[in-house]
Amino acid sequence: MTHRRALAGWSLALALLGAACTGPASVSSRGPAALAQPCPDGALVCTEASPGRLALIADGQPAALHADASDDAGVLRAVRNLQSDLGRVAGGSVALELEALPSSGPAVIVGTLGQSALVDRLVAEGKVDTTGVSGRWEAFVQQTVEAPFPGVDRALVIAGSDRRGTIFGVYDLAEAMGVSPWHYWADVPVQPQAALYVSPGRRVERPAVRYRGIFLNDEEPALGTWARETYGGLNAAFYEDVFDLILRLKGNYLWPAMWGKSIYDDDPAAPELAHEMGVVLGTSHHEPLSRAHVEWERYGDGAWNYETNADALQAFWRTGIERMGDNESLVTVGMRGDGDEAMSEGTAIDLLETIVADQRDIIADVTGQPAEETPQVWALYKEVQDYYDQGMEVPDDVTLLFADDNWGNIRRLPDPDAAPRAGGYGVYYHFDYVGAPRSYKWINKTQIERVWEQMHMAYEHGAREIWVVNVGDLKPMEYPISFFLDYAWDPDAWPAERLPEYPRQWAVKQFGEAHADEIGRLLQTYTRFNSRRTAELLTPTTYSLTGYREAERVVDDYNALLTDAERVGEQLPAAHQDAYFQLVLHPIVASANISELYATVGLNRLYGAQGRAATNALADRARQLFERDDAIDAQYHALGGGKWNHMMSQVRIGYTSWNDPPEDVMPEVETVRLGDAAEMGVAVEGSSGWWPEADAEAVLPELSPYGPDDVYVEVFNRGTAPFRYTVETGADWLTASEPAGEVDQQTRIYLSADWDAAPDGRQRVPVTITGAGRTVTVQVPVFNPSPAGITGFVESNGFVSIEAPHFDRAVVGDEISWQVIPGLGRTLSAVTPMPTTADAQTPGGDSPHLAYRIYVHEAGEVEVAATFSPSFDTQGPDGLRYAVSFDDAPPQTLVMHDEGSMLPDVYHADWSRMVSDNAQTSTSTHVLDTPGEHVLRFWMVDPGVVLQKLVVATDDLPPSYLGPPESPRVPGPTAAR
Structure with a gap:
């Protein structure tokens, strides 16, 4: 366990009562612990009074809030926001005292260790336990304390290891009270409560990822126009609401909007407000040293080219660091071409290394301290990753920010066995993008399950310093933003099973x-x-x-x-x-x-x-x-x-x-x-042709008890006058849903079989359609196999289609298991080997694989199409491998990527298709020597492969986007051999 959430031991009395409480709340050993009753299900706040619970609101009266006036300005702002939030929940005013000690009633005491005399006194007196908090980054404790001061029977103490730890502890309580972080940004109402009680005990939290933030980007015409109409621009008033949201979501980091905008230049009060409220400012991956791209357009002198214009660029960047001052910031280093483009052809890695060295000299000179004392990040975005792969050296204290391909697929991650770096690693991710193969900015298309899979992999590979996500206009990405920041705060709280x-x-x-x-x-x-x-x-x-x-x-x-x-x-x-x-x-x-x-x-x-x-x-x-x-x-x-x-x-x-x-x-x-006279046309399911015009025979998809319940023909009019039609089937057991009727424009007729009456084996049944002076005969292939011995997923219409989690058996290794990721993928769920840091496996024998039992009606050659999430080989350029076999045949090892799908660029059609489809399909060919039952085996070779679907084709299949729907599954033995 790496996290971040520490629980005090349950009291003996509670254990004897058999109470179970999941989550962060726990009972303190102080006070009348034997009677203490936590809130149900580990909740911090509940509506029922019980021994040991603190009355946050009782009979409509809220508890008073107490803080130290000498605490950080951001903490005091958060406390005043809590005062407002609690007032809205209680429906009345809430007292806030910043000077005097609490002297009566239940109280909520907020303070930062070392900055709040109130909290420091309680710690010194042994009434507040700071284990797991003191000296940590952004940690907080929420602890109920009995008799903290004379006249005060009970208090909730929220103490932070630093200012943001305290702020997060405050907003955590606000959310538990029913104030959503989205109360402004999505109009989520506050539900008034006449009574609220805080669970007794002690609760500690701290983040897993150090910097957790969002990037407002591609903000025109939506967010930008809205902000100009609402605030007069993306100014300090606008950003105040953005900062508030980030902090309530337990984030701490922002790349501000930059399409023709500069948070520093447009309203200098905005970055000062960020620092006051506790939000760390950065700039995007192509805006070095805290200067927005648009500022070069406004103030730049000459070309954005370090080879020819280094002096002007250094002066430009120096102004950014001078302007930053003492505000808490993460400084972007490096350089891309003008306008978020690649640098000029032939730009040497040596030049980028020189640029960063010179930028660090500027940082050191302006701040008066070694460059490594100022947090820095170098985004390995697009071609910059290629430079890194080719050996570009990055100072050890600079955070390496790996990026996805702009479509939610992380390109590179550190080797899990690599030596640790002082600056660590991070990830730049996307919910929004402007660029190839097609911009996507309008509406949320992101599955949190995919975010989980990719960011879980990043976390396990050690990318834990920075997580920042491009959220476009902010709205309507509320749901995935919440998950991204929640998961960054506490990955352990959300294993795949809980998604x-x-x-x-x-x-x-x-x-x-x-x-x-x-x-x-x-x-x-x-x-x-x-x-x-x-x-x-x-x-x-x-x-x-x-x-x-x-x-x-x-x-x-x-x-x-x-x-x-x-x-x-x-x-x-x-x-x-x-x-x-x-x-x-x-x-x-x-x-x-x-x-x-x-x-x-x-x-x-x-x-x-x-x-x-x-x-x-x-x-x-x-x-x-x-x-x-x-x-x-x-x-x-x-x-x-x-x-x-x-x-x-x-x-x-x-x-x-x-x-x-x-x-x-x-x-x-x-x-x-249309002509005045009626003219009959007939279309059949599975074809774009029509009859009697088409030269080919009209043939429907096969009817089988293991396929769809019916097939259809459409009788349509090519004129304006209605006409009568009749349908006659060539077998009594084949029936038409509408055997006769009148067609104005068109009608669909479903054909289905009575399988108890249908003969065994294969046959073709003619269906004759007559109307408007025309007759069309349609052939219906019918296959009624004997059910004896049929088990597993059964072939029909030339395929067996299987959703990945519907395996019969999952064979694991000594340190490798198979993880179903519920809900991930285009059709159902996905399966992937774990851990993501595992070594590559040699397929065969008892090595890790999934077994699927299938049944085919004829022997012969088959093609297996495996559909995957569009993941990258994050450790190299070769692509991710897997293997497929049937029964006891040797596994075929394959690479899931096409030649160009590992190269995210507008010129690589394979990658463009992969991300457009949000899937990658790879095929292999096999020979089944006998009809009947077979076991399809999907073998792990490389970690990181995320399987969504398998299709075994015994014939040519019609084109489709999602592939054939899943085949019926006939129960059989509980495990494939």
Whole structure:
């Protein structure tokens, strides 16, 4: 255990009572411990009185707050905020005393060790235990103390090891009282309480990652326009609310907005406020020595080129360090080309090393102390990582900030066996990005499960000094921001098994217990749907219009989720409506709408090519959906009387390159001119053709008891006059859902089999469709195998499809296990070997692998397609390896990456496809000598491989985005051999 959360021992009396309490609360041995009753489930605060609990609010009367006027200004600000928060919860005023000692009633005492006489006195008297706090970074203790001062029966003492430790202890209490960190930024209401009690005992917390922060970026036109309208600009007033949010989320670090902005130059009060409140300021990866990029445009002299203009650049950077003064800062060093571009072709590693050495000389000269006394960070972003890989030397005290590929996939991490560095390592991560293959700035598409997997790997590899995430406009990334900072604070609190609990707990903090289960499911599901492909990358044919009913399933799933979200919203109190719309309903309704828009345009174009009468109605529907997108924005912008006007203004429809168009562009739709006479056309599931026009035979996908329940044909009109049709099947046991009827525009007819009556084996059954003077015959392949001996995942329609966590057996190694990551991936969940720092394995024998039992109907060659999360080989350029085999055959070792997918650059189509799809698929070919049961084995070779899905293809499969839906699984023996 590396964390950070220390618990005092339970009292003997409590142990004898059999009480169990998970989490950080524990019972102090001081006072009447034998009677002390912690709050249920380890909660810091609860609503019921019980022995030993401190009355934070009793009969509507709040406890008084006490602090030392000589404490840090940021601490005193946090205490005053607590005063306001407690007042809102209690519905009345709260006393705050900064001078006199507490003399009556329950009290809340706040102070920093060494800066608060109140707290130091209690420590000296042995009433407050600072074990695990004193001398630590940002640690705090919350401890109930009996009779701390004469006349005071009980107090809650919040003591921090330093100023931010105290601040975090204060805001931790505020959140436990029911004040969400998002109370301003997402309008989360405060629920008034007539009574609140603090659990007895002692609770210690401290962070796992030293610097934990966010980067406001790509902030135009949404956040920037909103801030100008709300605050007059991104000024100190704006940043005050940003700093407050960061601290309430237990973050401590900010890269401020920099699109044409400079926090230092635009409003010098803002960086001073950051220091006062306790937020560490930095600048982005390409803004050295605390100078914003735009400042070179404003004040720079000559070219941004160190080879030709070193003197001007040094003077420019010197001003940044002088201006920084004594404010707590993390100084970015290094240099990229002008405008966040790579440096000029041929730039030598030696030059970058010289630049950093000169920058450190400036730091030392201005601060009057060795450079290593000033915290510094060098971002190994894009091409800078390549320089590092080639041997670029970095001073030991400088934090190396590894980066993802801008799409949430970490490129490089330190060797777990590497010698420790004084500056340590960090990670720069993305929830938002402007660049190739397509910018994504509009809506949350990030799964917290993916954040967990990547940042868990980073933490285990020793990247624990800095975690900073690009959050774009801040809104609407509230949910993943919360997780990112919560996980940075305490990774041990969130093992993979507990990930499904996080959305529920987050829902409780925003909306209360009543609907938390449902809201948690909504959060987890919409982020899985959105993660499949960003809205900006969607096209009318992203999801197959013909294979596996994929496009309509995706639209139906979104709309079903929307129905659930609307139902939950209707049950929430009026006070929660604005917050619910922002945090839950909006990302669902907006994403469902844009998904349906593109699918509708795709169908419209398909129908247009077939001359269907329904073509024009779909064009109208697409236009309605496009207009509805604007209406959804307007609804968001009208919340709170227009509080969030402009916040959803990022363009998302109509991209044709990496960069966004100036405004959303309606996709082109088809219209047709129809004749007066009726004209029948027939389309079959799985094909874009139509009959009788097509030359090929009309053949449906195979019907099987191990496949979908039915297949369909569509009878459509190519004219304006309606017509009658009939459907006749060539077997009594094959039935049509609508064997006769009238077609105005089109109708879908489902064909299904009575398997008790259907003959064994394979046959083709003709289905004859007649209407408007035409006859079309469609062939229905039917396969009814004998069920004897069939077990495992059963082949149908040429494939066996398996979700990764549905293995029959997981074979582990001496130090290696298999971890299911619930909810991760495009379709269900993922599986990965642990630990992430394990050595590579040689596949075969009893080495770690997953076994899946399958059943195929014929012998022959098969192709196995393994779908992975788009992870990188963080230890080198070779790509991540895995192995596949069947039964007892030797494993085939494969590399999951295509040649260019390890090279994140606009020119590498393999990488662009991988991140666009948010998945990487790799295939292998095998021969199965016999029909029947086989065991598919997926072998670990390298750690870091995250498996989502396996598809065994026995025939050519139709194109699809998500792959075939999972095959049915017939129970059999409990473990694969």
